[in-house]
Amino acid sequence: MKLDTKVIVINIINAVLVVVSLYLIVKLPVISSEINSLRSEQVVRESQSDYLVQKADIENNQSKISRLQQLFADDTALIQFVTSIDELREQGLVVEFSFLTNSAVDDKSGNQGIPILIKFQGDMGQINSSILEIEKLPYLLRPIDIELTKQPEGDYIFSYGAFLYLNSETKL
Numbered sequence: 138m139k140l141d142t143k144v145i146v147i148n149i150i151n152a153v154l155v156v157v158s159l160y161l162i163v164k165l166p167v168i169s170s171e172i173n174s175l176r177s178e179q180v181v182r183e184s185q186s187d188y189l190v191q192k193a194d195i196e197n198n199q200s201k202i203s204r205l206q207q208l209f210a211d212d213t214a215l216i217q218f219v220t221s222i223d224e225l226r227e228q229g230l231v232v233e234f235s236f237l238t239n240s241a242v243d244d245k246s247g248n249q250g251i252p253i254l255i256k257f258q259g260d261m262g263q264i265n266s267s268i269l270e271i272e273k274l275p276y277l278l279r280p281i282d283i284e285l286t287k288q289p290e291g292d293y294i295f296s297y298g299a300f301l302y303l304n305s306e307t308k309l
Contacts, residue, residue, distance in 0.1 A: 208277035209304035230267040232258040250302040257295040264295045277302040
C-alpha cells in the first residue's frame with residue numbers, strides 16, 4: 138500500500154509539473170513580447186530625452202557661437218578698431234600702433250587674423266589702464282608677445298604684440 142501511495146504522489150507531482158510547464162510554454166511568448174515592448178518604449182523615451190538634451194545644448198552653443206562670431210572683425214569692424222586705437226592714441230594711452238603684415242594669416246587653430254603691435258608709454262598705472270581700455274574693445278585679440286622696458290627717465294615702454302582675429306569674409 139505504501140508503494141501505491143508513493144506512486145500516486147509522484148504521479149500527482151508529475152501532473153502538476155506538466156501543467157506548470159504547459160502554462161509556462163503558453164505564457165512565455167506573451168511575457169517576452171511584453172518585455173520587448175517595454176524595452177522598446179524605454180529606449181524611445183531615453184532617445185527622446187537625449188534628443189531634447191542635445192537640442193538644448195545645440196541651441197545654447199549656437200548663442201555662444203554667434204557671440205564669438207561678433208568678436209571676429211569684418212571690414213567695417215577693422216576700420217572701427219583702427220579708429221578706436223587712434224582715439225586711444227589721442228588720449229595719450231597709445232604711443233605707437235602698426236599692422237605687422239599686409240594680409241591675413243592663419244593661426245594654429247585655422248582662424249584668420251592679422252598680427253598687430255601696440256606700444257604704450259608711461260608709468261605702470263597708465264600702462265595698466267591702457268591695456269584695460271584695449272581689452273574693453275569688442276574685438277578678439279590674443280596676446281602673442283609682450284615686452285616691458287624701463288626708460289632712463291623712469292617711464293616704461295610696454296610693447297603688446299597681439300593677433301587680431303578676422304572673420305573669413307574680411308578683405309585686406
